Amino acid sequence: MTSAIGVDAARPKGALARLLQRKLAVFGLILIAVVLAGAVFAPLLASFPPDMQNFDGLTIQGAPMPPGGAYPMGTDLLGRDLFSRILYGARTSLIIGVVANGLALLIGTLVGITAGYFRGWIGAVLMRFTDLMMAFPALLLAICLAAIFSPSLWIVALVIALVSWVQTARVIYTETTSLAERDFIAAERTLGAGTGRILFRHILPHLIPTIIVWGTLGISTTVLLEATLSFLGVGVQPPTPSWGNIIFENQTYFQSAPWLVFIPGAAIILLALAFNLVGDALRDVLDPTQRGRA
Amino acid sequence: MNAGSKNASGADLAPEVLRVQGLTVSVRTETGDRSLVEDLSFTLRRGETLAIAGESGSGKSITALAIMGLLPPPAVRVTAGSIHLGDSDLTRLPEAQLRSLRGSRIAMIFQEPMTSLNPVLSIGTQLTESIRAHTSVSRTEARTMALAALQAVRLSQPEQRLNQYPHELSGGMRQRVMIAMALALRPEVLIADEPTTALDVTVQREVLDLLRDLQREFGTAIILITHDMGVVAEMADRVIAMKTGRAEEEGSTAQIFAQPKMPYTQDLLAAVPRMGKGKPRAETGTDTIARLQDVVVRFPLKGGLLGRATAQVHAVEHVSFEIRRGETFALVGESGCGKSTIAKAMVGLVPHQGTIEIAGQSLASLDTAGRKALRRRIQIVFQDPMAALNPRMTVGQLIAEPLLIHGLCTAAEQRARAADLMQRVGLTTDQLDRYPHEFSGGQRQRICIARALALQPDLIIADESVSALDVSVQARVLELLQILQREFGIAFLFISHDMAVVENISDRVAVMFLGQIVETGSRAQIFGNPQHPYTRRLIEAVPVPDPTCIRTASPRLSGEVASPVHPFGKGPKRLVLVDIGSGHLVAASP
Numbered sequence: 018m019t020s021a022i023g024v025d026a027a028r029p030k031g032a033l034a035r036l037l038q039r040k041l042a043v044f045g046l047i048l049i050a051v052v053l054a055g056a057v058f059a060p061l062l063a064s065f066p067p068d069m070q071n072f073d074g075l076t077i078q079g080a081p082m083p084p085g086g087a088y089p090m091g092t093d094l095l096g097r098d099l100f101s102r103i104l105y106g107a108r109t110s111l112i113i114g115v116v117a118n119g120l121a122l123l124i125g126t127l128v129g130i131t132a133g134y135f136r137g138w139i140g141a142v143l144m145r146f147t148d149l150m151m152a153f154p155a156l157l158l159a160i161c162l163a164a165i166f167s168p169s170l171w172i173v174a175l176v177i178a179l180v181s182w183v184q185t186a187r188v189i190y191t192e193t194t195s196l197a198e199r200d201f202i203a204a205e206r207t208l209g210a211g212t213g214r215i216l217f218r219h220i221l222p223h224l225i226p227t228i229i230v231w232g233t234l235g236i237s238t239t240v241l242l243e244a245t246l247s248f249l250g251v252g253v254q255p256p257t258p259s260w261g262n263i264i265f266e267n268q269t270y271f272q273s274a275p276w277l278v279f280i281p282g283a284a285i286i287l288l289a290l291a292f293n294l295v296g297d298a299l300r301d302v303l304d305p306t307q308r309g310r311a
Numbered sequence: 312m313n314a315g316s317k318n319a320s321g322a323d324l325a326p327e328v329l330r331v332q333g334l335t336v337s338v339r340t341e342t343g344d345r346s347l348v349e350d351l352s353f354t355l356r357r358g359e360t361l362a363i364a365g366e367s368g369s370g371k372s373i374t375a376l377a378i379m380g381l382l383p384p385p386a387v388r389v390t391a392g393s394i395h396l397g398d399s400d401l402t403r404l405p406e407a408q409l410r411s412l413r414g415s416r417i418a419m420i421f422q423e424p425m426t427s428l429n430p431v432l433s434i435g436t437q438l439t440e441s442i443r444a445h446t447s448v449s450r451t452e453a454r455t456m457a458l459a460a461l462q463a464v465r466l467s468q469p470e471q472r473l474n475q476y477p478h479e480l481s482g483g484m485r486q487r488v489m490i491a492m493a494l495a496l497r498p499e500v501l502i503a504d505e506p507t508t509a510l511d512v513t514v515q516r517e518v519l520d521l522l523r524d525l526q527r528e529f530g531t532a533i534i535l536i537t538h539d540m541g542v543v544a545e546m547a548d549r550v551i552a553m554k555t556g557r558a559e560e561e562g563s564t565a566q567i568f569a570q571p572k573m574p575y576t577q578d579l580l581a582a583v584p585r586m587g588k589g590k591p592r593a594e595t596g597t598d599t600i601a602r603l604q605d606v607v608v609r610f611p612l613k614g615g616l617l618g619r620a621t622a623q624v625h626a627v628e629h630v631s632f633e634i635r636r637g638e639t640f641a642l643v644g645e646s647g648c649g650k651s652t653i654a655k656a657m658v659g660l661v662p663h664q665g666t667i668e669i670a671g672q673s674l675a676s677l678d679t680a681g682r683k684a685l686r687r688r689i690q691i692v693f694q695d696p697m698a699a700l701n702p703r704m705t706v707g708q709l710i711a712e713p714l715l716i717h718g719l720c721t722a723a724e725q726r727a728r729a730a731d732l733m734q735r736v737g738l739t740t741d742q743l744d745r746y747p748h749e750f751s752g753g754q755r756q757r758i759c760i761a762r763a764l765a766l767q768p769d770l771i772i773a774d775e776s777v778s779a780l781d782v783s784v785q786a787r788v789l790e791l792l793q794i795l796q797r798e799f800g801i802a803f804l805f806i807s808h809d810m811a812v813v814e815n816i817s818d819r820v821a822v823m824f825l826g827q828i829v830e831t832g833s834r835a836q837i838f839g840n841p842q843h844p845y846t847r848r849l850i851e852a853v854p855v856p857d858p859t860c861i862r863t864a865s866p867r868l869s870g871e872v873a874s875p876v877h878p879f880g881k882g883p884k885r886l887v888l889v890d891i892g893s894g895h896l897v898a899a900s901p
Contacts, residue, residue, distance in 0.1 A: 200698035207658040208713045208762075209686035222703045305746040306702055 035302045036295075045294030052288055056107035063101035068256035071096045081267075081274045091276050093267055099277065102258040103284060109259035113174055113243045114288060118235040120178035122228055125185025130224070132186070133193025134216055140190075147186045155180040156245060163251035173252050177239050185231045192227055196220050225303055229296040237289035260285050328499045328532050329355040329378070329417075333392035336370070336377050336556075344390065347373045348556045351392070355500065358526065360533040362547035362564070364540060364579065366781040367752070370556035371536045375502045377402075378534070379419050380409040396500065415445040418493035422505040424485035428477040434461075434488055435473030441492050460491040463528075464521060482646075483514035490521065497529055504536045511645035511808060512852040519546060519854075538781055540583045541811075541854025544568060552576045564858045582783040583856045584811035586838070600769050600802050601634040601657065601689070606665040608652050612876065622878045626652040627663070628826040629885055634770060637796065639803040641813040643849065644823035647875065650806045654774045657804070658691050670769060687717065690763035694775035696755035700747040706733070706758055707743035713765045732761040736791060753784035757791065764795065772804045777812065789816055810853045814838050822846045825875050827886050832895035842897040 036042050055062060064087070065071065075096040076082060084091040090099040132143035150158075162176045196202065197220065205215050244261020246252030253259050255266075260281040267277035336348040348370040355361050363371045376382050378394055380401055394401040396417060401409065413419075421427045429437060438457035439450065448456070454473070461469035464487040477485055486506065493501055503522065507515035523546065526533055535546055543550055543564065550567045552560045552575060560573045571577045608627040611620030627649040634640045642650045656663040659674060659682060667674045670688050677685060693699040700709055710729040714720055720728065730740040736757040747755055756776060763771050773792070777785040793816065795801060807813050813820060814834065821831035822845065830843040841847045877883065886898035 200693050200695060201701045203655075203660055204691070204693060204699045204759075204762075205701070205712070206660060207686065207691050208716055208766075209683040210712075210716045214716065219701055304703070305705075306748045 032302050036298055039298045039302075041294045042298030045291040045298070048287055048291035049295065052107050052111060052284075052291070055104050056111050059101075059104040059108065063098070063104045065098040065101045067097065067101045067105040067258050069097060069101075071098065081270065081277060083274070084276055090280050091274070093263070093277055094270055094274075099263070099280060102263055103260070103281060106258040106260045106263055106281065107284070109170060109243070109253055109257065110240050110261065110285070110288070112170060113177060113259070113261075114236045114240050114292075116171075117174040117177040117243070118181070118232060118239045120174070121182040121235060121239070122185055122232050123182075124178065125182035125231070126189050126221075126224065126228060128182070129186040129189025130193050130216055130220060133190040134197050134212075134220065136194070143186075144190060147183050147190075150180070150183045151187070155242075156249075159242070159246055160249060160251050163246060168251055168254055170253055170257075173243060173246060176246070177242050181235060181239060181242065185228070185235075188227055188231060189224055192224055193220060196223055222303075226300045229300045233289065233293040233296040236292050237285055240285050240288070325356040325358055327354050327356050328397065329534075330395040331374075331378070331392070332395070334374065334377060334389065334394060335391040336373050336382065336387060337390045339386045339388075346390070346556055347387065348377065351551075351553075351556075351558055353551060353558075353561065355532045355534065357499070357532055358530040359549070360526065360535055360547045362535045362537060362543040362550045363553055364537060364543050364550055365553035366538060366579075366783060368555070369553040371553050372504055373556075374553075375419065375504050375534065375536055378500075378502060379413060379417065380404070380406070411445065414441055414493075414498070415496045416498050417500045417502070418496075418498040419502040419504065420486070420489045420493050420506050423509050424482060424489045425477060427489055428485060430477050432476075433473065434475055434477065434480075438473070438488075438492055438495060442495050445496055456495060457491075460495040461488070463494065463525065464488070464491040466491070481514075482510055483517060486510060486514075486518050487521065490518070490525070494525060494529065494531065497531070499532060500534065501531050502534045502536070505538070506535075507542065508537070508539070512810065513645065513848055515542075515854070516852040522546070539854065540580055540782070540856040544856045544858045544860070545854050552579060568856070568858050578783055580856065582786040584782070584786070584809065584815050585856060586811050586814050586850070586853060598636050599633045600636045600670060601804070602666070602668040603633070603653070603657075604631050604666040604668075606630045606653065606656060606663050606667060608649070608656050608661055608663050620879065622876050623882075625826050625875045625877055625882055627656065628883055629665070630823075630826075630828055632821055632828065632831060634802050634804055636769065637800045637802055638818040639796065639805050639816055641805045641807060641817035641820045642823060643807055643810060643813050643820060645808055645849075647825075648823040649826040649875070650823050651774050654691060654772045654804065654806055657772060658686075658689060683717070686713075687766045688768050689770045689772065690766060690768040691772040691774060692756070692759045692763050692776045695779055696752065696759045697747065699759055700755060702747055705744050705746055706738075706750070709747070709758060710743075710761050710765055713762060717766065719766075728765065729761075732764055735764065735795070736761045737787075751784075753780050753788060756780060756784075756788055760788075760791065760795070764799070767799065768801065770802045770804065772806065774806045775808070778807065778809065785812070792816070810849050822849065825883060827883070827898070828888065828896075829886060829898040830896065831888070833893075836893075836895040840895070842891060842895075 071092065075092065081094050081096070082088055082092040088098050088100065090103060093099055093102065128143050128147060132140040159176050159180050162179060163173065166172045166176070202215060202219060205219055240261055243252050243259060244265050247259060247262035248265035253262060255262065263281040264278050267274065271278050331354070332352050334348055334351040335346055337344040337346045351374060353361065363374060365371045373382070373387070377389055378401065382388055389402045392402070396412065401412070404412070435454065435457055438460060439453040442448065442453045442456050443450070457473060458469055461472055466472050466484060466487050472480070480488065506522070507518050510518060519542065522533065525531065535542070537543060547564045550562065550564050551558050552567070552573070554575050559575045560567065560571065567576060568580065571580055606627055607629060610624040610626060612622045612624060613620055630653060632640070642653065644650050652661060655661045657667055657669070669685055672681070672685060674682070674685070707726060707729050710732055711725040714725045714728060726743070730743060733740055733743060738754060738757055747758065750758065777788050780788060789812065792803065796803060805813065805817060817834050819831070819833050820837040821828050822837065822843065823829070824845050830837065830841070830846045837846065838850065841850055875883070888896040889899055890896055
């Protein structure tokens with residue numbers, strides 16, 4: 018029923034060029050670029066050091082200042098400039114969101130694809146281990162791990178990766194088992210292709226949509242997981258700001274100073290949205306069967 | 312298709328039940344409306360069978376959906392014309408009224424009976440629900456009607472069937488249940504969309520016979536949608552040949568088959584494989600390229616508390632045959648007989664017992680490198696070309712893939728070889744950078760063939776490679792295979808369920824039933840002098856594309872199909888093949 022609709026005329030060359038044709042993807046890229054620039058140039062952009070407690074940063078009653086004047090985003094309960102903390106916090110949150118999440122995706126994909134393709138005892142061992150990890154409370158595990166290693170930003174990223182790869186592994190496993198049964202994989206095997214070639218050249222590209230979806234979903238959850246760890250004292254150590262720990266430090270003031278929660282919350286949502294938009298477009302751009310559809 | 316309705320004057324007297332006038336169905340696309348069916352008109356009388364024949368994409372299924380009011384909204388819709396069922400115009404009726412018509416006055420059966428039945432509801436529940444949706448009868452009355460419907464389709468043990476679930480029935484039985492459901496309320500019009508395409512030939516025969524009997528009994532008018540001209544010849548009173556949404560030719564079946572006027576209809580008829588039309592074939596070599604000796608493939612079925620294997624599927628049982636250089640060896644049988652499993656065992660996709668020798672080397676004795684080297688001698692072409700091609704690779708990459716895997720030549724040479732192979736299989740080199748979804752089914756199968764040819768194998772296994780294609784495309788692909796065989800001296804193991812195709816292209820044939828070979832010999836021996844009753848049944852079941860051919864009624868089978876599943880330690884009785892003269896082996900009849 019579906020005859021191929023001619024799309025030859027409008028077929029741009031590279032994947033990047035096709036990505037840039039999509040308005041939403043460009044919007045997402047701009048958002049990411051803004052956050053990145055903010056993180057990198059934080060010392061130049063911030064009007065105060067992030068951990069400086071300003072004398073005039075609190076009202077006479079000792080409450081945080083609302084946005085306006087010298088403090089574009091207001092101040093927190095210690096009179097620190099929220100704008101500066103958000104800028105510096107972007108460094109932490111980007112590292113957690115990108116590095117921890119990326120590492121989690123990598124582990125999850127490798128475990129899932131190996132277990133899904135080989136099945137048998139390799140698959141059984143890997144997946145039972147994954148189930149075990151899933152059943153174990155992630156937060157408890159993270160606290161244990163963080164307590165063993167002395168907390169630093171990179172250790173926190175590693176800990177978060179080690180607890181959040183399991184969902185990805187499960188999903189990738191299921192998809193790989195069904196992909197491995199497809200005829201084109203059988204065809205590839207009859208051509209004499211080796212396991213590595215089948216796994217990475219023929220199965221992996223089909224998993225990209227899933228990986229992208231889980232990757233973008235993971236950004237916000239990992240950023241928040243870091244915040245939880247910080248709150249419990251095993252995450253990024255104060256006074257180093259991260260978007261997550263700004264929310265947690267100030268959540269008791271939610272009624273009287275809502276901006277202290279809303280602003281970092283909005284930042285996390287925007288970052289997740291930006292990655293989501295780019296990821297969504299990337300998935301379509303990388304799929305040849307979607308080519309020519311806007 | 313009784314004597315009365317086949318007679319033109321008799322049909323004229325019957326009242327008209329459905330009239331389609333100037334029907335146009337369009338789909339909304341970015342570039343505006345594109346018509347899928349254009350200006351189609353026909354009338355259908357009581358007790359008549361009208362066949363709508365055409366290739367895939369000709370708009371025949373869309374026509375059926377339009378009549379049922381089931382066009383996928385909102386993109387596809389009727390843009391002109393009318394469909395009158397009695398006095399009501401179906402294109403103008405609101406959905407609520409259409410719903411009450413569907414199933415009661417107009418019913419439809421689909422190609423795939425498994426997907427059209429709800430797997431979690433019993434047959435009885437589904438039947439009574441469809442009855443109670445249209446009539447205000449009590450549950451017990453509906454059940455009585457359901458039972459009557461199952462009896463009407465001659466299902467064995469109808470009372471028990473009511474409590475069974477779809478997966479407990481075979482494909483043929485499921486299609487009977489679908490027919491029972493469709494006919495339970497005696498609709499005036501039954502639309503059968505490729506009702507037998509997914510079924511085995513012998514089952515197809517039974518379902519077609521059943522439809523014809525029921526039509527005679529109830530006087531239902533049938534619209535039969537099919538691509539199979541053999542089915543058309545056997546079932547239809549009149550034929551509409553459709554091409555790209557238009558009726559190319561319309562006439563009585565006898566007239567269309569005897570004197571087709573339009574070139575399209577002529578091509579459609581010429582492409583149908585017919586028994587007895589196979590050309591004599593050149594002598595082939597005598598050296599053996601593949602030898603199978605006592606090959607056995609069994610799959611364990613796990614069950615019980617500890618997931619231990621309790622039974623085995625005896626997919627292939629003690630199969631032995633040889634394929635000679637340059638010949639076409641056909642393996643025929645119905646679904647589940649183990650023919651594809653043999654193919655998979657030969658290319659090492661499933662483990663086997665017994666000996667499989669390719670070019671003198673036993674598969675079991677080879678190490679990884681040896682097995683990789685052997686891939687260059689034997690290649691396989693699968694049934695569904697879309698599934699067998701990685702959708703994320705260009706055609707050029709796909710064809711060059713085997714060369715790359717075996718490290719045979721430089722990147723530039725690979726591309727040149729791919730381009731050369733594209734031309735060999737009748738495609739153009741400027742299509743190298745396209746993706747599989749941009750090609751038609753027949754072209755995709757050509758791509759698969761080109762990929763199989765890339766390593767210059769001695770043997771190509773064609774596992775139902777033309778079954779999914781339209782007849783005209785099928786004819787061209789078969790022709791291509793024969794040209795390639797002459798040119799390169801390749802041997803083919805041709806696996807098929809279609810006796811007519813096998814008769815046309817093979818040198819030697821083996822007939823399989825439940826994992827064992829029941830008869831094998833040269834084409835002349837098998838088709839000229841079939842000895843085993845199963846072989847005869849297969850040959851007789853093939854629909855003959857000639858309406859004047861009168862078929863002797865074949866004995867109806869009672870439905871139960873033997874199963875290849877046996878508990879551990881037990882197995883099917885091993886058949887002994889007896890040579891009845893010059894290599895014609897037949898299993899001793901039970």
